[in-house]
Amino acid sequence: MGAAVEAQPSRTGLTAEQVARAALDFLDRNGLEALSMRRLAAELGVGAMTLYGYYRSKDELLEAVVDAAVSGVRPALDAKDPWRDQLTTLMRDARHAIGRHPALARLRATRPVLRPEALRFAEASLAILRGAGFDDRVAALSFRLLFTYVFGFVTFSPAEHDREAVAEAEHAIRALPTRDYPNLTAAGPETAAAMGGDEAFDYGLARILDGLETALTA
Amino acid sequence: MGAAVEAQPSRTGLTAEQVARAALDFLDRNGLEALSMRRLAAELGVGAMTLYGYYRSKDELLEAVVDAAVSGVRPALDAKDPWRDQLTTLMRDARHAIGRHPALARLRATRPVLRPEALRFAEASLAILRGAGFDDRVAALSFRLLFTYVFGFVTFSPAEHDREAVAEAEHAIRALPTRDYPNLTAAGPETAAAMGGDEAFDYGLARILDGLETALTA
DNA sequence: ACCTGAACACCGTTCAAGT
DNA sequence: ACCTGAACACCGTTCAAGT
Numbered sequence: 001m002g003a004a005v006e007a008q009p010s011r012t013g014l015t016a017e018q019v020a021r022a023a024l025d026f027l028d029r030n031g032l033e034a035l036s037m038r039r040l041a042a043e044l045g046v047g048a049m050t051l052y053g054y055y056r057s058k059d060e061l062l063e064a065v066v067d068a069a070v071s072g073v074r075p076a077l078d079a080k081d082p083w084r085d086q087l088t089t090l091m092r093d094a095r096h097a098i099g100r101h102p103a104l105a106r107l108r109a110t111r112p113v114l115r116p117e118a119l120r121f122a123e124a125s126l127a128i129l130r131g132a133g134f135d136d137r138v139a140a141l142s143f144r145l146l147f148t149y150v151f152g153f154v155t156f157s158p159a160e161h162d163r164e165a166v167a168e169a170e171h172a173i174r175a176l177p178t179r180d181y182p183n184l185t186a187a188g189p190e191t192a193a194a195m196g197g198d199e200a201f202d203y204g205l206a207r208i209l210d211g212l213e214t215a216l217t218a
Numbered sequence: 219m220g221a222a223v224e225a226q227p228s229r230t231g232l233t234a235e236q237v238a239r240a241a242l243d244f245l246d247r248n249g250l251e252a253l254s255m256r257r258l259a260a261e262l263g264v265g266a267m268t269l270y271g272y273y274r275s276k277d278e279l280l281e282a283v284v285d286a287a288v289s290g291v292r293p294a295l296d297a298k299d300p301w302r303d304q305l306t307t308l309m310r311d312a313r314h315a316i317g318r319h320p321a322l323a324r325l326r327a328t329r330p331v332l333r334p335e336a337l338r339f340a341e342a343s344l345a346i347l348r349g350a351g352f353d354d355r356v357a358a359l360s361f362r363l364l365f366t367y368v369f370g371f372v373t374f375s376p377a378e379h380d381r382e383a384v385a386e387a388e389h390a391i392r393a394l395p396t397r398d399y400p401n402l403t404a405a406g407p408e409t410a411a412a413m414g415g416d417e418a419f420d421y422g423l424a425r426i427l428d429g430l431e432t433a434l435t436a
Numbered sequence: 437a438c439c440t441g442a443a444c445a446c447c448g449t450t451c452a453a454g455t
Numbered sequence: 456a457c458c459t460g461a462a463c464a465c466c467g468t469t470c471a472a473g474t
Binding site for chain 1: 457458
């Protein structure tokens with residue numbers, strides 16, 4: 001399990017929560033590779049070893065960071081909307097929520113996160129799917145598909161504004177021998193453009209929802 | 219760019235290729251965290267600094283490792299099959315190819331891989347999609363959806379045989395308050411089971427292909 | 437030319453000591 | 456009780472020296 005030694009403001013005036021929040025903030029500013037216990041401690045103005053009073057290891061701290069990022073985020077849904085619209089809203093919101101803390105998706109790739117706060121996304125998805133008429137098994141499989149898509153997208157797509165990554169991809173494709181890569185070179189700019197952004201996300205999501213609709217009416 | 223100092227067998231009898239292959243093997247045996255330049259060098263029976271004769275940095279070595287893993291893998295397709303069957307085969311093969319080197323998916327999450335060998339998957343996908351009648355833009359978007367799904371699945375699903383991860387998830391769900399998580403607790407075992415495995419992969423893939431079919435005939 | 441030990445600036449974490 | 460410096464066993468990489 002994770003945090004929770006005690007929420008007592010100790011001699012340093014720090015709580016476990018505050019340490020996790022500071023780590024999340026550090027992650028957003030400097031990225032995952034930059035975070036070290038020593039640097040975080042220095043930023044908090046305490047000795048490196050002080051952090052081990054709040055978390056038994058760096059791993060445990062990182063788990064708490066995921067929790068901190070995810071807690072308080074409540075899906076805003078209107079149950080009167082059609083299930084397809086509800087899922088679209090939920091997945092778009094999830095994408096943007098994760099996109100605000102890019103390091104987190106990679107953190108979740110190593111460790112499946114099973115904290116209650118992180119499971120609200122599953123609950124909200126299943127509520128919509130079961131409400132739409134999917135039985136438990138198919139609702140669960142459908143949720144997993146949506147989860148995989150959203151987390152896969154934020155993990156493997158270049159960041160929102162990263163025009164450079166797209167340009168690099170286009171350049172790499174243009175350098176390919178046409179003979180061995182006839183289709184990729186023919187659709188080079190389109191393939192590079194499809195690597196990320198709202199259009200790509202929405203297109204994929206729409207196809208998945210088309211597929212769910214087909215399964216539901218079959 | 220990556221490797222390629224020279225393929226000359228030097229004093230140690232090592233080539234850049236061999237170093238990359240050894241690193242891939244090390245990764246498969248010990249995981250991403252365990253790989254260090256010092257340890258790999260020790261395993262190869264050379265000084266740590268010798269590796270820097272082949273690759274300028276650990277990053278560059280890792281890029282070559284991705285290349286080594288991916289090179290030589292040719293999609294085995296029968297162009298006479300319907301496009302849907304061809305895509306199913308290609309994506310299943312890709313999933314298993316990546317699954318053989320679990321560290322690689324996480325490596326690709328940090329750096330988009332644009333080496334020619336890695337782009338064969340894109341070429342094969344686009345060949346099928348364009349052959350099916352998708353225009354370049356929609357074919358590119360559809361490829362990206364499939365790519366995201368396959369890489370997302372191998373990244374965020376527990377490994378094939380990891381019965382323990384499923385049990386842990388089931389346990390975590392059972393501990394949830396029914397009042398706040400009515401749907402998740404109701405479909406707990408199904409949700410845990412859907413985290414990975416062939417059934418989950420094939421279900422998701424089938425829904426995506428349903429969606430592509432809908433888009434194509436619309 | 438090719439290889440490598442020593443050294444530098446870092447890590448996470450243990451342990452014993454400080455207040 | 457709470458905090459922390461020193462120390463240990465590691466990193467990736469530079470640099471100067473070895474053959």
